[in-house]
Amino acid sequence: MEIERRLHIRKEGSRVSWWTGWIRQWDLQLMVVPAMIFIFIFSYLPMYGVLMAFQDYQLFGGFLHSPWVGLKHFEAFFNSPDFWRVMRNTMVISLLKLCFGFPAPILLALMLNEVRSIMFKRVVQTVSYLPHFLSWVIVGGFVGSMLSTDNGSVNMLLMSLNLTSEPISFLSVPEYFWGILVGTGMWKEMGFAAIVYLAAIAGIDPHLYEAASIDGAGRFKQIQLITLPCIRPVIIIFMILAVGNILNAGFEDILILATNPILRDVSDVIDTYVYRMGILNNRFSYAAAAGLFKAVVSVTLLALANKAARKMGSSLW
Amino acid sequence: MKLSTGDKVLQLFIYIVLILLGFVTLYPFWNSLVISFNMGSDTSLGGITFWPRVPTFDNYEVVFQDSRIGQAFMISILRTLTGTILSVLFTAILAYGLSRHELIGRRFYMVFCIITMYFSGGLIPTFLLLREFGMMDTFWVLVIPGLISVYNMIIFRTFFLGLPAGLAESARIDGCNHIGVLIRIVLPISGPVVATLSLFTAVYHWNDWFSASIYINDPSLIPIQTLLKQILNSNIVTDQLQSVGNAAAQDRLALVQSVTTKSLIMATTMVATLPIIMVYPFLQKYFVKGVLIGSLKE
Numbered sequence A: 001m002e003i004e005r006r007l008h009i010r011k012e013g014s015r016v017s018w019w020t021g022w023i024r025q026w027d028l029q030l031m032v033v034p035a036m037i038f039i040f041i042f043s044y045l046p047m048y049g050v051l052m053a054f055q056d057y058q059l060f061g062g063f064l065h066s067p068w069v070g071l072k073h074f075e076a077f078f079n080s081p082d083f084w085r086v087m088r089n090t091m092v093i094s095l096l097k098l099c100f101g102f103p104a105p106i107l108l109a110l111m112l113n114e115v116r117s118i119m120f121k122r123v124v125q126t127v128s129y130l131p132h133f134l135s136w137v138i139v140g141g142f143v144g145s146m147l148s149t150d151n152g153s154v155n156m157l158l159m160s161l162n163l164t165s166e167p168i169s170f171l172s173v174p175e176y177f178w179g180i181l182v183g184t185g186m187w188k189e190m191g192f193a194a195i196v197y198l199a200a201i202a203g204i205d206p207h208l209y210e211a212a213s214i215d216g217a218g219r220f221k222q223i224q225l226i227t228l229p230c231i232r233p234v235i236i237i238f239m240i241l242a243v244g245n246i247l248n249a250g251f252e253d254i255l256i257l258a259t260n261p262i263l264r265d266v267s268d269v270i271d272t273y274v275y276r277m278g279i280l281n282n283r284f285s286y287a288a289a290a291g292l293f294k295a296v297v298s299v300t301l302l303a304l305a306n307k308a309a310r311k312m313g314s315s316l317w
Numbered sequence B: 001m002k003l004s005t006g007d008k009v010l011q012l013f014i015y016i017v018l019i020l021l022g023f024v025t026l027y028p029f030w031n032s033l034v035i036s037f038n039m040g041s042d043t044s045l046g047g048i049t050f051w052p053r054v055p056t057f058d059n060y061e062v063v064f065q066d067s068r069i070g071q072a073f074m075i076s077i078l079r080t081l082t083g084t085i086l087s088v089l090f091t092a093i094l095a096y097g098l099s100r101h102e103l104i105g106r107r108f109y110m111v112f113c114i115i116t117m118y119f120s121g122g123l124i125p126t127f128l129l130l131r132e133f134g135m136m137d138t139f140w141v142l143v144i145p146g147l148i149s150v151y152n153m154i155i156f157r158t159f160f161l162g163l164p165a166g167l168a169e170s171a172r173i174d175g176c177n178h179i180g181v182l183i184r185i186v187l188p189i190s191g192p193v194v195a196t197l198s199l200f201t202a203v204y205h206w207n208d209w210f211s212a213s214i215y216i217n218d219p220s221l222i223p224i225q226t227l228l229k230q231i232l233n234s235n236i237v238t239d240q241l242q243s244v245g246n247a248a249a250q251d252r253l254a255l256v257q258s259v260t261t262k263s264l265i266m267a268t269t270m271v272a273t274l275p276i277i278m279v280y281p282f283l284q285k286y287f288v289k290g291v292l293i294g295s296l297k298e
Helices: A002-007 A018-024 A026-054 A072-079 A081-101 A103-114 A118-133 A136-147 A153-160 A174-202 A206-214 A219-244 A252-257 A261-267 A270-280 A284-311 B005-036 B058-065 B067-099 B106-118 B123-132 B150-161 B165-173 B178-189 B191-207 B210-215 B224-233 B236-247 B251-258 B261-296
Strands: none
Touching: A018 A026, A026 A072, A026 A284, A026 B067, A026 B106, A026 B123, A026 B178, A072 A081, A072 A284, A081 A103, A081 A174, A081 A261, A081 A270, A103 A118, A103 A174, A103 A219, A103 B005, A118 A174, A118 B005, A118 B261, A136 A153, A136 A174, A136 A252, A136 B005, A136 B191, A136 B224, A136 B261, A153 B005, A174 A219, A174 A252, A174 A261, A174 B005, A206 A219, A219 A284, A219 B005, A252 A270, A270 A284, A270 B123, A284 B123, B005 B261, B058 B067, B058 B261, B067 B106, B067 B150, B067 B178, B067 B191, B067 B224, B067 B261, B106 B150, B123 B210, B150 B191, B165 B178, B178 B191, B191 B261, B210 B224, B224 B261
């Protein structure tokens, strides 16, 4: 009996009430309930707080005493000239990141898989992961130094090749910004993102390659006919996640790299816009409305992408 | 196995691309390191690439003399230590609770947690909530909101569920309560997963600059990354140079004149990067495993 009580074995048909059972495992519940209260406060209260998008939030009245204004802030956001600019930047930056940033780690994993020297492979991997662990501030420092007009390495290289006669101020020219942003993102995350694909490739049955090689398929054919089809499910899952993230065009990277206000026309995306309007300009309700709009579109996109993927035979849930 | 000509070309191509890639990845880091060790006034003449021309520690001397940088460094260390220890501990406690099959309400609790992975209030409501709690300009605003990580909880829980059930049961029969089982039995045999999640959490805390930039105005509570961001964004450094010049004795003046904004920024950047480089070998050992456990859940 004592043992059963300690192990909380519930006998079939025993009439121990829910509450008694709960009290008996108080030490176990004590490990979970405080965390639930914590999650309620720090995750669920802000979710409820999103309703401030329908208020005129007053700093001194707080959420409870601010007047309700319906869709006012949504209308203001949709009718503002900023809306189209922000949406265009969000979509363009996202699509550029998808087109270049998404295939890059797959290519890297495929290339690493072809390397025969274990040492070389390990060194390249170690080097390629490193930037993932650096703060965006530090990456920003590197980019600023590389592209600097004051003897930055890129300008020195371009000038020694006679491609430009005087240093280009890369971070103040709107035309270059998207390229710099996407390139820096790839520099930082490509190696790390390749890990998952490398693991998927490592899981492929080696007999498939042997058979293909006996049939006369070269390495290139083998990649095309064995490796890629075998890691297809992983690629699709990451594709779905990427589509769900399409409105997450970037945040930290843009805040760090686009410090020059000249770039605002090309650098403002929804998230940075919410930050600027809300935190810097104190237009809390307006910013919350823009944020909520983004969240709703994101969830819808994720659901749609998953539906499409289910038709192709894989799904997130 | 003999390689065909086509395969050899492919191999050559891959080696060249990977070497280039490695170079491009390392060069910015190396170049910044070189600039941080080169005399500032010499760097501004140009041509510094792979090796310092006039090696010096002056830049670092100025950085270490600056009390704000030292203070910010301490805040970062303090926040990384408390944030990591508390977060990993509380997350492990929750994960252990949720890994027990007899927990009443287990499904509800799990769903309650997982919902927060897909939905969040967003930046503005979270900001205003913490503000209404009076957490602005406190050290704890850097630590408390991240105490429980649902993502890490799931990794912990998956690991705990994979442990042999008999271990915990025998301790329970010997009269140990759940907290005892977690601390005396489960955590000691969970070394790898504790290490992985601690390293990830520590890297997050060390690298985070954004939360301090919105929640903290008090200069004495700013962590190093946020300070570095401020330095990169403005001309704070020039003031700093002047203040060093005024405060320090005359013999410092020569030193200050040779140090430039750029060389100082690079030295500060290196100081802020150093801890990451120091833990990187350990990170390397554990994170591949961590990433894979994480992605299985996706």
